[in-house]
Amino acid sequence: MNHPPRRISLEDWDQRYAELVDAGLHEPAYGGPLRRHAESGDRRLTRLQLDNSAAALQLWNFLLTEEQRLRQAREVGWQILGTVKDLGTIPVMAYALRRVVAFYPDGAWWLPCLMEDQTRVLQTADSLGIDDSFCPVRAMLGAFANQAHFPLPDLLTCSVGATCDDVSALAQRLERMGHPILWWEVPHRRQPEPGEPAIPLPGGFHAPACQVALVQAELTRVRDALQAWSGQPLGDRQLRAGIGAANRVRKLLGELRWLGYTSEPCPLPALEMLVAEMLAIHFCSDQPESIHVLEQLLAEVRARVTAGLGVLPKHAVRVFWVNPVADLRVMNLLEDVGGRICGTEYLFCHALDLIPEDLPPLEALARCALADPMVGPPQDRSQRICREIRRFGAQAVVISRIPGASHCGLEGLVIADMVRDRLGIPVIEIEVPPITDALEPSLRTRLEALIELQKR
Amino acid sequence: MNTILYASPLVPVEWLAAHGVRPIWWRACDPRRIDAADCDVDRRGEPGSLLRGRRGVCPLAAAVVDSAARASASAVVLTTTCDQMRYAASWLQYQRRLPTFLMNVPSTWETETARSLYLAELERLSRLLVALGGTRPSNEALAEVMRDFDGARARLLGIRDRLLGRDLAAALITVRETAAPNEWPSVADSVPSSDCRPHHDLRQGGPLRLAMVGGPLSESDYGLFDWIEQAGGRIVLDATEWGERTLPRVFSAESTRRDPLSELADAYFGTIPDVFRRPNHMLYEYLSRELSARHVHGLILRRYLWCDLWHAEVAVLKACSPVPVLDLDASDSEASSSERTRGRIEAFLEMLP
Numbered sequence: 001m002n003h004p005p006r007r008i009s010l011e012d013w014d015q016r017y018a019e020l021v022d023a024g025l026h027e028p029a030y031g032g033p034l035r036r037h038a039e040s041g042d043r044r045l046t047r048l049q050l051d052n053s054a055a056a057l058q059l060w061n062f063l064l065t066e067e068q069r070l071r072q073a074r075e076v077g078w079q080i081l082g083t084v085k086d087l088g089t090i091p092v093m094a095y096a097l098r099r100v101v102a103f104y105p106d107g108a109w110w111l112p113c114l115m116e117d118q119t120r121v122l123q124t125a126d127s128l129g130i131d132d133s134f135c136p137v138r139a140m141l142g143a144f145a146n147q148a149h150f151p152l153p154d155l156l157t158c159s160v161g162a163t164c165d166d167v168s169a170l171a172q173r174l175e176r177m178g179h180p181i182l183w184w185e186v187p188h189r190r191q192p193e194p195g196e197p198a199i200p201l202p203g204g205f206h207a208p209a210c211q212v213a214l215v216q217a218e219l220t221r222v223r224d225a226l227q228a229w230s231g232q233p234l235g236d237r238q239l240r241a242g243i244g245a246a247n248r249v250r251k252l253l254g255e256l257r258w259l260g261y262t263s264e265p266c267p268l269p270a271l272e273m274l275v276a277e278m279l280a281i282h283f284c285s286d287q288p289e290s291i292h293v294l295e296q297l298l299a300e301v302r303a304r305v306t307a308g309l310g311v312l313p314k315h316a317v318r319v320f321w322v323n324p325v326a327d328l329r330v331m332n333l334l335e336d337v338g339g340r341i342c343g344t345e346y347l348f349c350h351a352l353d354l355i356p357e358d359l360p361p362l363e364a365l366a367r368c369a370l371a372d373p374m375v376g377p378p379q380d381r382s383q384r385i386c387r388e389i390r391r392f393g394a395q396a397v398v399i400s401r402i403p404g405a406s407h408c409g410l411e412g413l414v415i416a417d418m419v420r421d422r423l424g425i426p427v428i429e430i431e432v433p434p435i436t437d438a439l440e441p442s443l444r445t446r447l448e449a450l451i452e453l454q455k456r
Numbered sequence: 457m458n459t460i461l462y463a464s465p466l467v468p469v470e471w472l473a474a475h476g477v478r479p480i481w482w483r484a485c486d487p488r489r490i491d492a493a494d495c496d497v498d499r500r501g502e503p504g505s506l507l508r509g510r511r512g513v514c515p516l517a518a519a520v521v522d523s524a525a526r527a528s529a530s531a532v533v534l535t536t537t538c539d540q541m542r543y544a545a546s547w548l549q550y551q552r553r554l555p556t557f558l559m560n561v562p563s564t565w566e567t568e569t570a571r572s573l574y575l576a577e578l579e580r581l582s583r584l585l586v587a588l589g590g591t592r593p594s595n596e597a598l599a600e601v602m603r604d605f606d607g608a609r610a611r612l613l614g615i616r617d618r619l620l621g622r623d624l625a626a627a628l629i630t631v632r633e634t635a636a637p638n639e640w641p642s643v644a645d646s647v648p649s650s651d652c653r654p655h656h657d658l659r660q661g662g663p664l665r666l667a668m669v670g671g672p673l674s675e676s677d678y679g680l681f682d683w684i685e686q687a688g689g690r691i692v693l694d695a696t697e698w699g700e701r702t703l704p705r706v707f708s709a710e711s712t713r714r715d716p717l718s719e720l721a722d723a724y725f726g727t728i729p730d731v732f733r734r735p736n737h738m739l740y741e742y743l744s745r746e747l748s749a750r751h752v753h754g755l756i757l758r759r760y761l762w763c764d765l766w767h768a769e770v771a772v773l774k775a776c777s778p779v780p781v782l783d784l785d786a787s788d789s790e791a792s793s794s795e796r797t798r799g800r801i802e803a804f805l806e807m808l809p
């Protein structure tokens with residue numbers, strides 16, 4: 001740690017990279033200067049403030065080379081599985097298979113931001129009749145249609161039922177475009193009725209035993225299909241190994257989040273924490289490497305915490321953030337105005353919970369799928385958010401609305417009401433489109449007002 | 457008698473009626489208009505936030521919830537057939553002013569698991585109805601109620617060609633509440649006689665034959681039928697959410713005798729072609745069959761703003777439909793939408809071959 005931790009621009013990273021190389025930086029095959037990503041299309045990097053550590057360099061390089069990794073997998077004859085909507089369940093099963101790589105086509109969500117207006121995915125979606133009344137996931141449809149991003153998967157799975165209309169509708173379009181989909185059902189999680197057997201779920205919710213059994217039956221159907229598709233057994237032994245590897249990722253993230261969100265000063269910027277959390281969903285198409293990347297990041301954070309160093313001034317206002325931002329730049333903006341992230345619910349907190357290892361594997365995965373906060377009522381999600389706010393000691397909440405998302409019109413009402421009611425802390429709701437440049441002054445003003453309120 | 461408010465064609469009216477409760481279909485108000493009278497109080501007795509007009513919220517789902525919150529029914533039954541309605545139901549549960557039953561209707565439908573979930577939900581609904589004072593029906597009692605409603609639907613469909621569009625739409629709602637035929641409009645009042653035939657037929661030999669598909673039409677939307685008829689058209693297929701498309705198939709007499717609940721589930725869950733189904737090819741098979749059988753000249757797709765499920769199908773419908781398609785999106789603003797809608801309907805009819 002010759003360089004004190006800081007957020008630096010991409011320009012500064014050119015210099016920083018040269019220094020790291022001179023100092024003997026060891027990089028994986030996907031390593032290299034960050035500048036090259038911006039030059040090959042990820043132009044948003046030029047507008048972001050990035051952490052200056054070698055571990056963050058590796059994290060960004062890992063994230064931004066995923067398409068390359070998928071293409072290499074295709075070239076060497078690996079099978080590619082696209083797991084649509086399901087956040088963190090089917091990939092656990094898929095990575096228990098050999099020579100199979102699973103990815104998350106909905107991750108195209110961030111393409112319009114990362115590539116700014118260079119990518120044509122939104123225009124392609126528009127031309128297919130899918131306009132901005134849909135959430136940014138419509139970029140997925142554009143990416144399938146123009147085939148300029150990820151390779152087309154050999155098989156697609158999609159969870160439906162208690163899921164958003166956006167993905168359900170778009171996945172149906174994909175099927176019509178000739179991409180067969182294995183649909184599987186996740187029912188709306190409800191409260192067990194009096195006297196009805198209830199099963200505890202990771203993360204603290206409960207579900208009726210019959211719902212767990214139903215999802216388990218659906219996952220058994222998916223498991224059978226994956227076996228037939230891959231020509232490999234996917235029995236309990238393989239699934240247990242897959243769960244063990246997924247839990248390794250989740251444990252690393254558990255410690256990273258704890259240190260990242262509770263240490264003073266803030267040891268890692270919000271942006272890198274967001275990218276790290278996303279690795280939980282599908283491991284960025286390489287599970288062993290995602291573990292390695294997270295280990296490096298955690299080592300860096302531990303060292304900073306031990307040294308009492310951070311990337312932000314001490315006593316930044318502690319903000320809990322709800323929903324991922326379509327424009328990554330907004331994470332910087334919060335820090336620019338004196339805030340820091342202390343707890344998140346980016347729609348996939350269930351993918352951060354440990355998967356029970358003492359249960360039959362498919363039952364364990366069924367419990368995890370039902371623990372998805374979006375599968376139940378927003379009251380449940382709000383409860384979990386309140387719990388996490390207390391755990392991380394956040395002082396204020398930002399609900400970041402996702403434009404066009406079928407759940408965002410209403411859930412914010414419940415979350416804001418419950419947080420104010422139970423915790424008495426301020427809540428604001430903002431809407432974050434994929435590119436916020438034109439809105440930045442007003443977003444800045446709103447975030448500043450929130451921060452100022454808590455500084456008093 | 458306890459009344460149960462509901463608004464989903466996937467909830468079998470026979471199941472409600474056989475429990476001795478009174479099924480009431482939601483028909484309260486115009487989803488696009490917010491009246492001062494609608495102003496409500498929230499769970500703490502403070503001025504409540506109406507959902508209608510809230511950005512991103514389907515006006516129909518919002519209207520159902522806004523008015524259900526003030527309804528005098530014993531309970532409201534909503535379904536998980538779309539995310540908007542799922543969240544709307546949760547909002548109602550959060551407000552705690554009316555017992556709200558959110559019935560899990562699976563999106564998948566080709567597996568035994570999905571069917572068993574639907575059946576299990578009917579059983580759960582039954583427990584609620586009994587708790588509200590209803591009686592769990594015997595097989596014989598259920599079968600009898602099923603025969604009554606089956607007969608009522610058959611009678612209605614038998615006269616559908618003689619009803620004006622708005623009257624048929626209203627009767628298609630009524631038949632989701634009662635099997636008594638005297639609740640329907642009189643055919644004599646409604647039949648497009650020489651007086652009430654479309655004012656100007658665009659072609660000799662009769663009006664343009666149109667089908668309408670899409671999300672629900674509330675009573676305040678029935679003016680659409682009038683405009684269509686005044687412009688020289690006639691709806692020969694009401695395939696909107698609460699129209700003919702979502703009626704259950706005719707019950708099998710033998711299965712109704714043997715296992716009425718199972719037959720009920722098959723007739724509703726197993727066959728109603730709807731947009732939320734995954735996959736949704738049943739919807740297209742239905743349209744292809746009916747458009748051709750009814751010699752339709754043009755198809756009108758009517759959908760609400762923020763309704764992703766229908767919105768995403770616009771391009772597919774246009775590509776698959778053997779006849780021209782008019783996409784009518786209903787926004788939050790009633791006045792502009794009315795003017796615009798009327799003009800677009802007239803233009804569409806003029807350009808039909």
Ligand code: SF4
Pocket residue numbers: 106135136137164165166167347402404405406407
């Ligand atoms: S942001 Fe919301 S609406 Fe969009 S894909 Fe994710 S869950 Fe669905």
Ligand code: SF4
Pocket residue numbers: 514515516517537538539540541671672760762763764765766
């Ligand atoms: S119109 Fe569409 S979004 Fe609205 S309740 Fe019906 S299916 Fe849901």
